Amino acid sequence: MMNRRSLLAASVAMAAMPALPVMAKTTPAGFVRREGTKFTLDGKPYHYVGANLWYAAWIGHEGRLGRELDALAADGVSNLRIAASAELSPLKNSVRPAFHDQDDAYNDALLTGLDHAMAEIGKRGMKAVLYLTNFWEWSGGMATYLLWTNGGHYIDMGDPAHPWPEFPDFVSGFYRSPTAIERYHAHIRRIVGRVNTVTGKPYAEDPAIMGWQLANEPRPGGTDAVVNRTLPEFHAWISSTARLIKSLAPHHLVSTGGEGLKGSMERPGLVLSSQADDAIDYHTAHVWPGNWGWLDRTDMEGTHARALSLSAEYVQQHVELARQAGKPLVVEEFGYPRNGDVYDLSVSTSMRDDLYAMIQDAVIASVREGGPLVGSNFWAWNGEGRAQHADFRFKSGDTSFLGDPPHEPQGWYGVFDQDRSTRDIIRARAETLASI
Template sequence: MGGLPILAQPKLARTQRESPPMMNRRTLLTATAAVAATPALPAFARRTAPSGFVRREGTQFTLDGKPYRYVGTNLWYAAWIGHEGRLARELDALAADGVTNLRIAASAEHSPLKNSVRPAFHDQADEYNEALLTGLDHAMAEIGKRGMKAVLYLTNFWEWSGGMATYLLWTNGGRYIDAGDPAHPWPAFPEFVSEFYSSGEAVARYHAHIRKIVGRVNTVTGKPYAEDPAVMGWQLANEPRPGGTDATVDRTLPAFHAWIGETARLIKSLAPHHLVSTGGEGLKGSMERLGLVLSSQADDAIDYHTAHVWPGNWGWLDRTDMPATHARAVALSSEYVAQHVELAKQAGKPLVVEEFGYPRNGDVYDLDASTSMRDDLYGAIHAAVLASVREGGPLAGSNFWAWNGEGRAQHPDFRFRSGDTAFVGDPPHEPQGWYGVFDQDVSTRRIIRAQAEALAAL
């Protein structure tokens, strides 16, 4: 999840508001030509993973010789609750619903950016918060104990966990732009963050964090992270984008592609048995360019494609009139997923819809509000996964955004405040309860369980 909620954001740029471009033979050929024009990198040598590790074989995931398909969620805050009894309760609840895959944060940079989470993993002096590191250790131990898999992302394009903007301000004398600042309206923030890819010093600091985390030995299990089969894979970042405007993207693409290749290969050198993906949104993070979706994931060290679906943030759903625009929003979401299935087929790699979210009816945050419209979107995403699996296609799993579980908003205005510890799936920059699924959301959990059962039956 990233960017600013529409309620706090100026009118979105044209490319963020439009329906996705239609996929056809001509656009696929154009996209393929764009990838062919990307400078080739040497093939990445693969090693056969030991038992228990998820592998990529063509457009499929496998686990110990069998297809690996899953229902997953986003639990970004797992490390933050790692020392609490709540962690085990949340994992047990998810396991009971058939959730077997968790996408979690393995980074947070201490930052002056508004709404960036506290505590953070590390600060400008590279002093690390041992409680968070061991919280991550406990989380991975508990995930492994339940036979679940985790995907860990290693920084963030957006401000809510510090991220790339913080690496920049650490290395450029303290200059930064705060997301949502009226003095720097959209797309000033993504334009600023795109400077990260060409900053050798900022990228070096980020790579040092990767070595710290991927090279860590779990203090609970005694097992190196790189040898832990509970780790399905690592992601370069949450929602990395090459910029906020076409002109900037054209300028930053060489550095963006280089950053992807170099970072993916660094991770593979440290953890050769784990998968690597970019963590990108797909078309919406690629200026709607089909070729850019393919080229940004073309390196052989990138194992699979990812797509994120946010109809309420992209203008497909009018949140002031949800009943009138709901059917269109779900239809466009299904079309968007179908386009990414075709792109993954073209690339010959698996695909995961690893973020998708929808408001409660009426776009309110109160737990008493119905989730019937959200349930429709979940059903559509799950149907797309099932259809792809049945035909041997590349779409193998989904991670809904996000699991709130027993967490609850701590304030009447539903806003996160520094010092709050009752974390939910809605990050600090968003209303607490906007998109997350609570433990009491019976109908949504029923849909999640049904999907898990359907995948298991296949």
């Protein structure tokens, strides 16, 4: 946990970063701006209750998309974090279909699905944050760019022959591979430079896009030795990619998509240095008490209070880091199992509701106090989607996409349309934020 000494060390680390020129621009109407530790929209503060809807492009051609967006909008959700990439991969749990394959053949249905999603998001006055690859295997991601460029070598996440943390150490090789990064940058140019086939508007000129993220949960490795060796290339990747995006879409915000301390070997200095570039507009943090051992999922009742306490402390640590950096903060992923760690929709979500209320109340308190925590996106919206198999597992060929991605049981963390108590919390907090 962070203390005064570690904060001082973090300050020194951030001060040691080389000064970089600010990319000045005049922002047209309708685009979200960053001003100090705040977001603004047309001169007014912009803060929000948001959701993760990573699969928006996958359902872009379905009537379901509009129904899901209407349900979210009715609950006051105004910001969506969605995937703008997926690499066709032999990795065990990678999603199908994918945006593109090793030969850079693109799936037109997904591209136009993303177009439809952005058009529908814009119609409802919502904003989207789009991430452009994934550190994890479930959408192909960095490991797939590596295997495309290293002769086909890869490690499957969760393979007993390659126990944790071999997978993140392997994926860190992405930052040290110029050819893999160039393949990824080519995808960025294709997506950020795209013209929406539904609206006719270039993505770079679309105010429905709040910003772009370099990746979902990028981290520099899994062990201290690998992280220390990789840091120069990791920082260079952040800077070069953020500046590439800014050159293509100067009116949009850019963030890393990082988890915060848990993705930074618990080093405050690494959190600050990885988000210090002037082209990175705001900080992000993710909160996963059930994945990090704070919540014992075999004894949820006995460990729930501890999990909430540690989660609240974790959020506050990132508030202090963002305040120190002079940038806004969004808690853009947080999740909790249904009671008893079961997936059936008949089971209560009362413990999850406690976490949602705590994090969204922290945003409200920060906004009222003028602090840097200005938004949150819960993970994730399942809506009307339902698991298609008795084991709650996604299988290749399934079309009922849920917020729980292919490597996780469907129903583990996602919020369904029938989860009334959770939706009541979301709506109430959204109404409070809107009134500030």
